[in-house]
Amino acid sequence: MKIARLVHENNETYGFVKGDKVATKDEITYLTGVPIPYNVKDFLFDGWFDEIKNKIQDLPYEENLSKFKLLAPIPNPNKIICLAFNYVDHAEEQGLTAPEDPAIVIKPRTALNGNNSHIECPDFVTQLDYEIELALIIGKNCKNINPDEAKNVIFGYMVFNDVSARDIQFKDKQFTRGKSFDSFAPCGPWITTADEIQDAQNLKLTTKINGELRQNSSTNNMFIKIPEIISKISKVMTLEKGDIISTGTPAGVMLNKPNAVFLKDGDKVEMEIEGLGILNNTVKVVKSI
Structure with missing residues (x-):
């Protein structure tokens, strides 16, 4: 899985990337029924990613990646x-x-x-x-x-x-x-x-x-x-x-x-x-x- 931190029109989110398409946090929540958190670090490291990774095989990737600016993938690492x-x-x-x-x-x-x-x-x-x-x-x-x-x-x-x-x-x-x-x-x-x-x-x-x-x-x-x-x-x-x-x-x-x-x-x-x-x-x- 490729996981990107994204921003569009000053709204930050994250999502999964496949080729030139992306499935955003809101789409993942809607399609899996799992209310994943806003903060990408919480999503990655506090059990949320493990909870949904078996539910995402059929996710549609509908947004164009070019629509978003790619931020540094990890915000505020301790080291x-x-x-x-x-x-x-x-x-x-x-x-x-x-x-x-x-x-x-x-x-x-x-x-x-x-x-x-x-x-x-x-x-x-x-x-x-x-x-x-x-x-x-x-x-x-x-x-x-x-x-x-x-x-x-x-x-x-x-x-x-x-x-x-x-x-x-x-x-x-x-x-x-x-x-x-x-x-x-x-x-x-x-x-x-x-x-x-x-x-x-x-x-x-x-x-x-x-x-x-x-x-x-x-x-x-x-x-x-x-x-x-x-x-x-x-x-x-x-x-x-x-x-x-x-x-x-x-x-x-x-x-x-x-x-x-x-x-x-x-x-x-x-x-x-x-x-x-x-x-x-x-x-x-x-x-x-």
């Missing part, structure tokens, strides 16, 4: 956890070795951004970079779980762009500020539930900038694999329903490249992960005060 240098080729292009344990950065939820929205780059940022990543959506609260249990706490997956201001990152000597600007976490275009993805560790992922291929890899190239990522992070912090874990980016970013071409105003960023859809955003340089 957005991003891994650094988790692909060997990306670590090597930075002159580093992929770490044995997750090197993590926490992004604020105010950085979240949806499909076809602007990545707003303050005019004092001079080195704006992209990072395609597979994001996991945690579906159950968990602590100290082992890798064999990890797959049971994944609700679904989505595309995630860990946008980074490299000049800020180098100036600070750490990552948080350079990755935390508002709009620097585009994600979506929807959540694809875990049951639809046969092998999340073998998905093709690509980034195109203005149609030019910049990143071309597979999630199979992660150094720390998905079960170990979840297990190791859960030994540090309690993972909660709706948390986002973004699993690192492969080679092809502009960081430390000679003659690097960083993102500029008007650039089109297209990111695709096999089976999860395409995330599109446009860079917009905004004047700072």
